[in-house]
Amino acid sequence: MLKNYISLIPLLAFCSIFCSPNYVFAQDEPEVNIGGAVRFNYNLSSWKPGQKARGGDFGYDVFIINADAKFKGIYLEAEYRLYSDAFGGGFLKYGLVGYELDEKRRLELGLAEVPFGIERYNSHNWFLNLPYYVGLEDDYDMGVDYIYNDDRFQYHVGFFKNAEEFAFGSNTPSSPHRYSYDVVGRNKEVNQFNTKFIWKPLSDNTHKIGASGQYGGLYNIDTEETGDHYAVALHYEYQSNDWSIKGQATKSKLNPKNAPGESRDIVSMGAYGVPYQVAADFEIYTLGIAKKLTLDTNLIKYLEFYDDFGYMNKRKKEFANTFMNVFGVLINSGPIFTYIDYAAGYNHSWLGGDFTNEFAAGMQDAKWEARFNINIGYYF
Template identity: 40%
Template sequence: MLSVMSLGVYSQEKPEVRMGGSLRMNYRYDSWNDERQAEGGEFGFDVFQIETRVAYKKVKAFIDMRFMAENNGGTMLKEGWVGYDFKNGDDIQVGQAQVPFGNLDYNSYSWYLSSLYSMGFEADYDMGVKYHHKGAKWDWQLAFFKNADELFSNDPDIRDDRWSTDVVGDNKEVNQLNGQLLYKIDKENAKHKIGVSAEVGQLYNRVIDQMGSHSAFAVHYSLDAKNIGFLAQAMTYDYNPKGDNDQFVEVGVFNYTYPMVSGGNIYSAALRYKWPVKGEGVLEAVDLYNEFSYTDKRYGLTRTMMNTSGVHVKLGQVSTFIEYIAGSNHPYLGGGDNALYDGTDTGWEGRFNINIGYYF
């Protein structure tokens, strides 16, 4: 954050505004795309991001806007809420806030994130109200989300223009309750978080005007030590949509819609090593990591797997992720649009990816 501005007329309690953001570019080379291989890969614009934080007395606000190419969803709000800080350290947020489910803020260290993101269970942001209690040993969050990040529209042609993965198509997520409980163990050289998360809500079918339901439950663990980071999560989910076929729901993100099996179990683990960086040069951080996720689908459908190996290098304001992402039956990794529902085994495919961002 570079910009700090004070607004108002009161000398002691002026509103404070902090602004920052990033400009990111991306290179990728896909094993399943013959045209891209013939070109030697593809390099292009990823996203321009603007973040704004506002604070005045106990009231605060946060906005994270993303500007992408139209074929990736165009302009979208990732996160945006108004909040209040209580004297005991608790806070409340109203608006488009992160859903308190699983390891937060992310269940991965990579730029590409894990399979949970493609299924709507990582880095999810919905419209509602969230209360967060922050204790010495115990943290808990309770939230009610009226719906996902909608633009006051049920038009299926625009409802997948979003940053978070959510149910789209004929159905939409409404009236969702979330709860999370964390137990914290803080040692001199390591911090542990052991948690459980629960989610229950409704699925409204706008075509036949009927209400279904959905639920998800997870246990999760995170370790933040001197040079080591570790994330683990096991979860189960269940969608019960109304309509002709209750075996799948359509989900969408970044202007991309695909079917997902309506129930299953997902297991994931991620390990990170912070390479020691000495001196006061421009090189600030080198992180090595590997992540794996496994999706066991209902109805005996072929499992989905994903593995990411990479390095994150921070040179001053420039942050670079260099990764090889391998996937089996994954919609983002050569498995086809139906990879999360189709029973066909499409085998393993891979993507070499470099994301370069300048943060200000």
């Protein structure tokens, strides 16, 4: 019976879009905007002796096309990214159709942003922060999200049928070819519910205090059983003209119904075409601070200095914990954004180690590794 009700949710969402009589739009012509970016990247990594010997590498990062359109309260938002083959190639980051029910309420349907934690980014740097690498920052799934937003309160109620699905086979493993991290392989994320509440104590919205929660299923292809997963978070954000502070505490637990003999202490997550293992039970604590310095010269409009820290505490005592810290500066020259980062990691898959196991068991005798990175993007 519950499955029948769940299957009706997208239909009810469409009904609420096209049946609302309370909001009238006078727009006669559709508005369409096309934009994008091309980015290049230089990096020098402490754990790559060959790269260090040649002074680092500089090359292509990504080509981005985004589009937004609006007509009589109905709007479209989409972004497609084309990375190199080594980073998964091309994929849709997000793509949704929305409807403005009135000035405070809207509904979004499609590959939409999952309402969890500080959005869109729980970070200031190019690398993002630890929640991203376990699917809890800048995440997009297939579903519907209801948003209410006024001067003092904002809340979301979302239902996501599944993460990105490409093959639609009965027993097809989930592909890691995607932008945001999801459970992949023999388990599939299904029927996820999200809620998020934000309180803005001051009318200028400089402070935001929030709480987020999500709960959903994990369907296993081999056992044909559905486990579950949940995550909760408390978050705070301060934003003024020149200062930004972001803090969040997150708890997550995944309970896969894997086949006998397969560990239930880890799950496979993937993005950019490559999967890795993640601990199934953990907490993450993050704190980031940034200071903006306006210059407004012909060459540089402003600088933003930042430091973002993340700590992942894995509940299984045999697992080694993970740390991440990124110190850097964003240089804005109009349409050109340049991130100069020094990113350090301990048991971090993208910052040293063996990649596959760092967010799971890790290594008790791991050492800190670092990557000096410059990302240059021209946005149009």
